[in-house]
Amino acid sequence: MSRLQELNEARTAATHVIARIDNAIASLDSASSWGFFDLLGGGVFSSFIKREKIKDANSDIRGLSASLQVLNKELEDVHMHLPQEISNTMTDTMFDIWFDNIFTDVRVQGEIKESLRKLKDFRMSVIEIIAQLDAEIRALT
Template identity: 65%
Template structure:
C-alpha cells in the first residue's frame, strides 16, 4: 500500500477519535453542570441526572478506546494513553444518590473536572497528530 493512502487512513482514524472525544467532553460538561446543581442542594434528581451523564461519558470513553485501537492499527508508532473512566461504581451511585451529601458531591465534581482536563489534553495531542499527518501528506515527508 502506498504511503499517502496509509497516511490518509491514519488521519481519518484520528479524526474519528477527535469526534468521539468531543462527545465525551460534552457528556462530562453536562455532568459537571448537574454536579454544580447537586452541590447546591439539587437533591436526588440532580444526583441521578449527574450519574446518567457520567454513564454517557464512560460509554463515550469506550468508543474512544475502540477508535484509538483502529488508529493504532493504522499508525503503530503513535503512543497515546486514554484517560481513565470516571468512577461510576454501584457504591458511588448509592453514596451520591441515596446518601446525597456535599462531601460526596464535591468529590465527584472534582473527578469530573479532572477527567475533562485529561480529555482536553488528549484531544489536543490527537489534533497535533492530525496536523503532522496532513503536513506529511502535503509535502511527502
C-alpha cells in the first residue's frame, strides 16, 4: 500500500475520532448544565437527567475507544502515535440520585468538568495529528 494511501486512511480514522470526541463533549456539556441546576437544588429529577447525560457521555467514550483502536492501527502504519489516553471516572449513580446532597453534587460536577477538560485537550492532540498528516499528504501530492 502506498504511503499516501496510508496517510489518507490515518486522516480518515482521526476525523472519526474527532466526531466521537465532539459527541462526548456535547453529552458532558449537557450533563454539566444539569449538574449546575442540581447544585442549585434541582432534586431527584435533575440528578436523574444529569445521570442520563453522563450515561450518554460514557457510551460516547466507549465508542471513542473503538475509534481510537482503529486510529492507533492506522497511525502505526505511518509511524505516528497518539500522545495520551482518555480516562473515564464518572461513577456513583446511586449515591447521586438516591442520596441527593450538595457534597455528592459538587464532587460529580467537578468530575464532569475534569472529564470535559481532558476530552478537549485530547481533541486538540488529535487535531495536531491531523495537521501533521495533512502536511505529509500535501508534500506527497
